[in-house]
């Protein structure tokens with residue numbers, strides 16, 4: 399076992415703290431870390447540059463959000479808006495604002511890639527993807543509440559394709575790792591950090607392990623193949639083919655929650671440039687917390703596209719309530 403992965407194993411993996419963000423997998427120069435299907439943390443191949451070649455590395459530890467010395471981000475907010483697409487797309491989760499902002503930026507050449515979680519058409523399993531066109535991105539709209547893939551492992555693909563202006567979309571753990579990568583001065587991490595232009599965070603209470611999740615659904619007689627939409631609104635609301643909706647108590651999915659979510663106290667992705675969620679606004683709108691000048695610039699550029707409606711009426715007390723509840727639970 400290498401020194402690098404020993405620290406991850408002892409302080410993260412064995413304690414059930416791994417978020418599955420995939421930051422370590424994405425930046426390991428030796429491709430020594432990988433996820434096996436159904437695993438809660440990465441595996442180590444046995445070849446580590448530091449251990450085997452004596453190259454000073456430690457890159458995996460540098461980007462792990464669960465090893466971060468600092469407390470959860472305070473999360474400054476410059477501006478709060480409710481936003482929605484003027485012309486909705488069928489797959490959008492809330493107001494479709496996240497997809498709109500990113501699609502506009504791709505079309506305008508402000509971005510050349512967007513890392514998001516899409517869904518496999520056949521298995522319905524979440525898959526991490528690198529979108530390089532707005533059309534591809536629009537197909538990835540909607541929320542994946544279950545985890546099946548280390549999102550940031552796709553950074554390797556972006557690097558291979560020599561992309562230089564990418565956005566990362568993800569839950570707070572992914573956002574924290576992406577921020578650590580973007581701000582790192584570590585020689586082996588800098589090339590990845592330089593690529594990241596925008597980090598979009600999704601509000602998150604928890605995510606479910608995909609296999610455990612579909613098993614729990616199967617016990618209730620629901621096949622993932624029949625699901626056309628999902629939402630978490632105090633309960634898990636599943637929309638089935640034909641439009642029938644079933645409301646399932648979240649408590650019944652307790653066992654399917656990824657262990658690494660229990661140590662997370664960040665609901666609104668405080669490290670993001672823009673955080674997005676559904677709470678705080680009426681149905682069909684996205685709550686947007688603009689946290690940085692970069693976030694504001696991307697929002698302004700999207701507004702120029704004239705297809706995004708913006709209002710100021712967001713109930714931040716509700717957002718605050720969810721933030722407080724998550725902090726108390728973790």
Ligand SMILES: Cc1cc2nc3c(=O)[nH]c(=O)nc-3n(C[C@H](O)[C@H](O)[C@H](O)COP(=O)(O)OP(=O)(O)OC[C@H]3O[C@@H](n4cnc5c(N)ncnc54)[C@H](O)[C@@H]3O)c2cc1C
Nearest residue numbers: 491492493494495496497514515540542568675676677684
């Ligand atoms: C696991 C999870 C839990 C959430 N919990 C809450 C909650 O408790 N309260 C709340 O208000 N909002 C929650 N959200 C956020 C909410 O579901 C919407 O994503 C948000 O309102 C943005 O809506 P939109 O219509 O603008 O996004 P869309 O335009 O539909 O775009 C969403 C984008 O996010 C990407 N994406 C979807 N799932 C993932 C994922 N797992 N990892 C990385 N990228 C992804 C999509 O590919 C797409 O690019 C959660 C989202 C997730 C993924």
